Amino acid sequence: MLTGAHILLTYRCSFECDHCFVYSSPQARGTFTLDQLETVFEELVRIGTIERVYFEGGEAFLYYPLMVEGVRAARGKGFEVGIVTNSYWATTERDAELWLRPLCEMGIADLSLSDDPFHYEDEKENLARHALAAAERLGMPVGAISIEAPRVEDREQARGEPVIGGSTMFRGRAVERLLEGLPTRPWQDFTECPYEDLRDPARVHLDPYGNVHLCQGLCVGNMWQTPLSELIRGYDCASHPVCRPLAEGGPALLATEYGAEHSDEYVDACHFCYALRLALLDRFPEYLAPRQVYGL
Numbered sequence: 001m002l003t004g005a006h007i008l009l010t011y012r013c014s015f016e017c018d019h020c021f022v023y024s025s026p027q028a029r030g031t032f033t034l035d036q037l038e039t040v041f042e043e044l045v046r047i048g049t050i051e052r053v054y055f056e057g058g059e060a061f062l063y064y065p066l067m068v069e070g071v072r073a074a075r076g077k078g079f080e081v082g083i084v085t086n087s088y089w090a091t092t093e094r095d096a097e098l099w100l101r102p103l104c105e106m107g108i109a110d111l112s113l114s115d116d117p118f119h120y121e122d123e124k125e126n127l128a129r130h131a132l133a134a135a136e137r138l139g140m141p142v143g144a145i146s147i148e149a150p151r152v153e154d155r156e157q158a159r160g161e162p163v164i165g166g167s168t169m170f171r172g173r174a175v176e177r178l179l180e181g182l183p184t185r186p187w188q189d190f191t192e193c194p195y196e197d198l199r200d201p202a203r204v205h206l207d208p209y210g211n212v213h214l215c216q217g218l219c220v221g222n223m224w225q226t227p228l229s230e231l232i233r234g235y236d237c238a239s240h241p242v243c244r245p246l247a248e249g250g251p252a253l254l255a256t257e258y259g260a261e262h263s264d265e266y267v268d269a270c271h272f273c274y275a276l277r278l279a280l281l282d283r284f285p286e287y288l289a290p291r292q293v294y295g296l
């Protein structure tokens, strides 16, 4: 049952991290308008099962007034609200309070701070610490998201395969930048999607171009063409040309069904899936979008 909607308020970001799923950067384009946000919230109410709305990106604080009004509108519709941020704005603890207080007054259920070496290589420049201290002083629910660079761990899975630690997902820019030196396995091994329940998704990501993502770049359709509530009501994994093979037999089945060219080995299922989707982009433009997420 769909209970969460994650709003990619903008693809633009103050950083350009190696592990970013959606290829965000200071040059990236695409930001919601307030009218679009209000339309989304009305549609989320129509769906009837949504409990929580997240604001993320890109970096949502880059469009601070829009984000604040978006949070107000979402709270006005009765949704719990979470925000994900890289804390670029938290120049000091005292100044961070200025940014957080209006949000705190509206009642935020979760503030998630990206706090890892991808965002802050030098601990002395780590602004997430200021945001954390300010949020705690204001009594906001706050936590850190920490993703480390991938590494081969000194232990093996049951079948003798190496374990890759660090929790990086091999999608988006991570595929371009973080694969070097990692062990690979034969493509036939990847017979399931390990992270998303494509038959019964619990959350979707919504972007300013109207794309409704089940996984970054894998979409149900476009909510600027078909109202979001109709898209969700009409979604059937069994008739989706990309989700069905992924749900039935993982990236291996997706590759065989469409005869897509691929390598012999991949680091993990997401690496294989992402590479296949990139190859199938022009065949399923309605479902594999936007090109931004594929670095194009």
Ligand code: SF4
Pocket: 171, 192, 193, 194, 195, 196, 215, 216, 218, 246, 251, 269, 270, 271, 273, 274
């Ligand atoms: S296998 Fe594909 S659809 Fe599943 S989580 Fe990985 S990238 Fe997403």
